[in-house]
Amino acid sequence: MTMTGFRFDMKTYKKHPLSFLFMLLVWIAAALTAAVFLAVVGYVLIKGIPQLKPSLFAWNYTTDNVSMMPAIITTVEMVAISLLIAGPLGIFCSVYLTEYAKRGNKIVKAVRLTAETLQGIPSIVYGLFGMLCFVTSLKWGYSLLAGCFTVSIMILPLIMRSTEEALKSVPDSYREGSYGLGAGKLRTVFRIVIPSAGNGILAGIILAIGRIIGETAALMYTAGTVAQLPENVFMSGRTLSIHMYQLSREGLHTDDAAATAVILLITVFALNGLAEYIAKKLDKNKL
């Protein structure tokens, strides 16, 4: 702010004391938010970084080393399988909704409404559903697969939402250009529309990955909490978040839980950075 601007501001505030008060409130709110945020991150880092030691990354989990390596690998597997299920399903569903379905179609409205509702449901509800459906009814037991299917359902609305937004932001002039050259619907959608929306779709997928990594409630009752690396998808395994939850719950390994938190934090930070970077690129492409 320039000096003149500031002086002008002070004058205005003298005339309108209420707006000065309001500015103060806004400032305090902003400062508090920043402080809380910094405190959390700082606390995790200060507590956790000194606890990082090689034995935490040993291949095999034992009750002595409480290694998080199996959990890291399980997390990666969980993310990969869930995206394999929810990614194509969500993307193609949105492609249908935005490109193929007629506007005002009843089914479209129903699907949209469901997706929006599903997005707001607490994840423990998904966990319960997953347990009743995959674990019990389908008799998969506590297993990686049951967990994957459960989080897939959970991230489906998120992927659909971001894909739809991305597809809608593709200018109609691209579609017209393609049709005008004699291309059909399929070619237009797959060669022009989806590639143009690619960045936005990717950003949505990255958010979904973050959601999976951070999930505990929905996985506890579906993937279970076994600390060893599952040998196949029908065995139970724990992701990093659950690993951390278990460590702190048992009360004996709070230090190791702190170390796990650092790794989790770093992963989530990196992913959000990636999502933001991609979103920015998307804007640049739109011009």
Added chain:
Amino acid sequence: MPENKISVNGLDLYYSEFHALKNVNIDIAPNEITAFIGPSGCGKSTLLKSLNRMNDLVEGCRITGAVTLDGVDIYKDMEITYLRKNVGMVFQKPNPFPMSIYDNIAYGPRTHGIRRKSDLDDIVEESLKKASIWNEVSDRLKRSALGLSGGQQQRLCIARALAVKPEVILMDEPTSALDPISTMKIEELCCEIKDSYTIVIVTHNMQQATRISDKTAFFLHGEIVEFDETEKLFSTPSDKRTEDYITGRFG
């Protein structure tokens, strides 16, 4: 070969309830430039889009009457891909695809089954040359088309339309978003290529119509008021409304 490239007979077009074109009849001769002029909202773009069925994309659009290309009814007896391959379109706002210059031009030919690299290379070069933009882009074919200037983008779009070897090219105010020099380039380009194509151009710029077109149609409220040789229409219009419009006494 029939005398007319395109004939429109008794065409009525409705957008839902709105009667946008009223009993339009017009014959477009081959290897000429035909201009559509008229005030905003009178249906010029609508008629232009009817000529390659771009109106099919508009929900609630209904058409009665006939449009023929070389004597064949385009709404009844012609594949839509065949029609659009033969009747290309250039839009008001340049709309290059967000891909490389090369891929933009090759998109059309690839759509119609041309896959050989050497064939595509030839088509790309030939089309860009015809659209007189080859010199400006030949060294950066692999770069994004979105990096070109507005005028270059529009000529790229013309090249893209030419690449599928159409017989007719429809242009909807192709220069309205461009500077005078780019406009001039595109006008010259139209005159250069008209020997091998039939061009229909919508324009708000009456000087442009007089400069480049052979025939001009004047539209008002969804009807063609007058259609004649450009020279005749601008010098001695037979309808009072045409005269009012071209002398700027309209409304």
